[in-house]
Amino acid sequence: MTPRVVLVGPPGSGKTTVARELADLLGADVRDTDEDVERTHDSTIADLFVDHGEAHFRDAEAAAVSTALAEHAGILALGGGAVLHAGTRAALDGHRVVFLDVGLSEAAKRVGLNTARPLLLGNVRSQLKTLMDERRPIYAEVAAHVVSTDALTPREVADDIVRWLETGGSTA
Ligand SMILES: Nc1ncnc2c1ncn2[C@@H]1O[C@H](COP(=O)(O)OP(=O)(O)O)[C@@H](O)[C@H]1O
Ligand SMILES: O=C(O)C1=C[C@@H](OP(=O)(O)O)[C@@H](O)[C@H](O)C1
Numbered sequence: 001m002t003p004r005v006v007l008v009g010p011p012g013s014g015k016t017t018v019a020r021e022l023a024d025l026l027g028a029d030v031r032d033t034d035e036d037v038e039r040t041h042d043s044t045i046a047d048l049f050v051d052h053g054e055a056h057f058r059d060a061e062a063a064a065v066s067t068a069l070a071e072h073a074g075i076l077a078l079g080g081g082a083v084l085h086a087g088t089r090a091a092l093d094g095h096r097v098v099f100l101d102v103g104l105s106e107a108a109k110r111v112g113l114n115t116a117r118p119l120l121l122g123n124v125r126s127q128l129k130t131l132m133d134e135r136r137p138i139y140a141e142v143a144a145h146v147v148s149t150d151a152l153t154p155r156e157v158a159d160d161i162v163r164w165l166e167t168g169g170s171t172a
């Protein structure tokens with residue numbers, strides 16, 4: 001089994017939201033690796049970071065991605081940092097990966113002061129800038145299609161992905 005689409009991109013790019021829209025449009029199931037990690041560990045991501053540290057979360061996340069890639073046939077949203085894991089990048093090879101891109105200002109607006117994202121605590125804008133600068137080449141490398149989401153609603157982003165699928169939706 002293989003997901004129809006895997007969504008990657010920075011926090012606030014809309015992966016979780018667009019995955020649901022896209023799943024609705026296609027009549028597919030939706031899965032989000034952040035939710036998988038929280039369920040498996042019976043903990044919020046914020047608590048996992050505080051109690052066990054980021055490295056522990058990244059290992060748990062890599063395991064969740066590996067499982068979801070193997071058993072999920074619908075739309076899969078990854079957490080924004082999942083692609084930092086070399087094993088995950090290798091595992092994404094051959095999948096239909098879409099990079100939801102977003103500019104710094106729009107991403108900062110979308111995530112706001114939401115405390116569910118422990119990496120962004122403190123100066124949200126500067127944390128986001130650092131991680132977006134570091135990760136943009138990685139998202140681009142693993143993806144076969146990019147959607148610039150700044151001026152689009154989640155539904156319009158999902159529509160773009162449907163059109164891409166209809167025209168072939170190649171793997172990276
Ligand atoms: N294209 C969009 N336009 C406006 N707001 C959006 C868009 N995509 C997502 N959002 C909003 O931004 C916030 C973060 O979205 P989310 O799907 O959680 O992003 P991610 O999973 O990539 O971190 C949510 O409040 C969501 O409603
Ligand atoms: O970018 C990151 O490192 C993270 C992004 C979050 O997911 P979203 O990208 O869905 O917000 C979540 O996995 C965790 O807070 C770490």
Ligand SMILES: [Mg+2]
Nearest residue numbers: 015016034079
């Ligand atoms: Mg998300």
